[in-house]
Amino acid sequence: MRKVSDFSKQRKRVLALTVVFSMALSTGIPQKNIYAEEQTVSPAAVSAVVANEQPVQPTIIPAPEPTIEPIVQPTVTPQNTLVVKKKKCSYPKKIYEGQQFTLKGMLKANHKIQKVKASIIDKEGKNTVTIQKKGAGKKFDLKKIDNEIHFSKLEAGAYTYEVKVSDAYGNEQVALDKEFKVKESTWVWPVDGGSKGDGFHCNCSVHHGAHYGIDIRGVSKGTAIKSIGDGTVVYAKYHNAARNASFGKLVVVYHGKGIYSYYAHCSKIRCKVGDVVKKGDVISTVGNTGASYGAHLHLELRKGPAFSGNYNSYDFLDKYTYKQFDPMKYLRKSR
Secondary structure, eight states, X not given: OHHHHHHHHHHHHHHHHHHHHHHHHHHTOOGGGHHHHHTTXXXXXXXXXXXXXXXXXXXXXXOOOOOOOOOOOOOOOOSSOOOEEEESOOOOSEEETTOOOOOOOEEEEEEEEXXXXXXXXXXXXXXXXXXXXXXXXXXXXXXXXXXXXXXGGOOSEXXXXXXXXXXXXXXXXXXXEEEEEEEOOSSOOSSSSOEEOSSOOOOOTTTTTOOSOEEEESOOTTOEEEOSSSEEEEEEEEEOOOGGGOOEXXXXXXEETTEEEEEEEESEEOOOTTOEEOTTOEEEEOBOOSSOSSSBEEEEEEEOSOOOSOTTOGGGGOTTTSEEEOTXXXXXXXX
């Protein structure tokens, strides 16, 4: 009986060591402490091994990951922001081939303007015209770029007129960004450049100081005047009339169907009656003769009887028979 009892005790000890090894492997207890741990093995654990039961593994709860707070960048208020304001600025909306447009207006900035860049951009996004000027303060007059923006050289199509302003800090601001159209016309614009003048004037009693002619300004003396359409020259001489109503040197072209075009205040006449002219042919030059207060072209269209063959007739000046109508109606008319 003693041997059996000793064997049983030895077997229990081996089982206890097995439990200790298992726990050491799962919990990371160093082997050198195994025998120390043996003394703490509970009878329940030994009984579980004896009964071929697996010891319950301890549940390992992972430590929570630290929360990383996002770094918020401080909001930086842009410094030296360029602000540009416009005052009475003009821009084209619709002009006709060969017609010039006069730019007006003032740009005002909160910083000293270093550069102004004006462009005409076609529908393909290409700059057809680019003018760049230096600034000299916080104001910029658009007249400084007016003479170099040649609207009259644009072909028919859609465009954008753009003006950009930049300062010494490298800031840039679009001051103007306007779309406009250049339209084809049946009749050509009579001068290269120039723009339609303000208002109408006439001192005759028939129209009570008004007429449908247009004064084309912005052209210098001697600028070539072209016939707006095909026709025949029926009047080409100085218009002798009352001082306040004189056309000065006058050319009249008959275009058929009772329609006549009048070119007044010329400096030189470069055609003679009876000449057959084509659209765009030079017939005279811009001047300041007659009742005029500066070099310009006074253009009229009139409708009356068909040409009778009587050249240089004063009948062409009869506003009762040869009635005026708005020249822009013909210059607007599409081909």
